[in-house]
Amino acid sequence: SQTIHQWPATLVQPVGSPLSLECTVEGTSNPNLYWYRQAAGRGLQLLFYSVGIGQISSEVPQNLSASRPQDRQFILSSKKLLLSDSGFYLCAWSEPGRFPEAFFGQGTRLTVV
Amino acid sequence: DQQVKQNSPSLSVQEGRISILNCDYTNSMFDYFLWYKKYPAEGPTFLISISSIKDKNEDGRFTVFLNKSAKHLSLHIVPSQPGDSAVYFCAASDQSGTYKYIFGTGTRLKVLA
Numbered sequence: 001s002q003t004i005h006q007w008p009a010t011l012v013q014p015v016g017s018p019l020s021l022e023c024t025v026e027g028t029s030n031p032n033l034y035w036y037r038q039a040a041g042r043g044l045q046l047l048f049y050s051v052g053i054g055q056i057s058s059e060v061p062q063n064l065s066a067s068r069p070q071d072r073q074f075i076l077s078s079k080k081l082l083l084s085d086s087g088f089y090l091c092a093w094s095e096p097g098r099f100p101e102a103f104f105g106q107g108t109r110l111t112v113v
Numbered sequence: 114d115q116q117v118k119q120n121s122p123s124l125s126v127q128e129g130r131i132s133i134l135n136c137d138y139t140n141s142m143f144d145y146f147l148w149y150k151k152y153p154a155e156g157p158t159f160l161i162s163i164s165s166i167k168d169k170n171e172d173g174r175f176t177v178f179l180n181k182s183a184k185h186l187s188l189h190i191v192p193s194q195p196g197d198s199a200v201y202f203c204a205a206s207d208q209s210g211t212y213k214y215i216f217g218t219g220t221r222l223k224v225l226a
Contacts, residue, residue: 006156
């Protein structure tokens with residue numbers, strides 16, 4: 001069966017510090033991978049998605065970047081965090097042609113102080 | 114530009130009655146629609162979906178209706194139970210093209226015992 005792991009679960013970082021959130025998927029090959037953010041009182045905003053290794057599409061211009069160094073690994077990064085980067089970050093995967101839905105990790109609560 | 118809209122931020126329903134959650138979309142390229150349920154500090158879990166070639170899909174107490182001409186879908190929960198209390202997100206996907214999942218802002222459902 002397929003599983004998705006996302007860590008850490010919570011993170012408190014000072015303004016100006018770097019960020020690295022990691023997500024890995026098991027039990028599937030060549031999944032589509034996604035990073036979403038849920039800001040306080042808002043919906044799920046698509047930040048990045050990837051259909052293959054090294055292929056990253058950015059949806060919203062911002063202070064963040066994403067990378068996919070391996071087939072089932074997706075990393076969300078920032079060189080210098082801003083207060084506005086605080087939020088709940090979610091990684092997700094889908095397997096087109098097999099499952100039409102996307103499956104989510106448990107999320108990371110990021111607080112920038 | 115909000116491509117998927119949930120205009121009701123909250124809904125309260127008495128236990129045993131029907132809950133109806135609504136969603137509107139603007140992009141005619143969307144060909145798959147999904148509903149997710151989300152508890153605080155957790156990732157969304159997939160609930161039910163519908164392909165654009167159908168107008169209704171039923172799974173136990175949950176039914177999703179799609180009106181393509183109106184670009185509108187709804188989720189019916191009957192009978193509603195206290196455990197259904199959560200935030201419900203509508204999402205739309207282009208399964209034949211970009212494979213992106215675009216989410217609405219969510220509706221907080223509270224089922225009163």
